[in-house]
Amino acid sequence: MRRSHLTLALAIGCLAGLAGAAEPDSFGRLFFSPAERLERDRPRAEAPAAPVVAAPIDLGPMRLDGIVRRSDGTTVIWIDGAPAEPSAAVVGQDGRSATLALPDGRQHHLLVGESVLPDSSR
Template sequence: MKHLLFLLLVTVSAQAQPPQLGRLFSSPEQRAQLDAQRYGAPRADKATPSPPPEPPPPVELNGVVQRSSGHSTIWLNQTPHNDTKGTLRLSNGQPLRLKPGQRYDPASGAIREVTEAQP
């Protein structure tokens, strides 16, 4: 009777234990897919250089109007700009002085007359 009671208790306790989970992810591909969903797509190799940025388009000074009130208007690339101080600044802060009819090419850094042939 003791043996029967012992076997009964062992059988009941074995059935009460939760099942083992085992392996959660069955393949490296599934793990990579979950990582991509969580962290985003993997980044490209950092050794691959990115292409250089394209230089801004040339700037052409078409005309200047200076009023007696002190306000002025300049035309850059056929577009009027009001209340300017007359000095253009490049993105690095360097001042750029153009006369009407001149064009500055950021790719070459050259200032040319608009009537000159393009290189």
């Protein structure tokens, strides 16, 4: 009786092993044949390179929204609702104004709440 159970278990184990070996495994790109790799790479090789387009420069008005002094001593200048890079503006001595670097290289002194059009002298 025990021997028949052992034989049955062994037979089932062998059949299960054969069933698993019957279906091909997909191991990915490394194990494809050269023809299959070529076929998979063809759409990528035929795709045209995307043209590089420079982002347009926004010449809308620049507004000095605020100057925030943090408790650790650093100062953040807010221009157009976003914190400015340190190279974009410098706080004035009074602490209520800042000198902004405009996109064309000019500098303009503004009080908090004021704005300037970069393409004009105002």
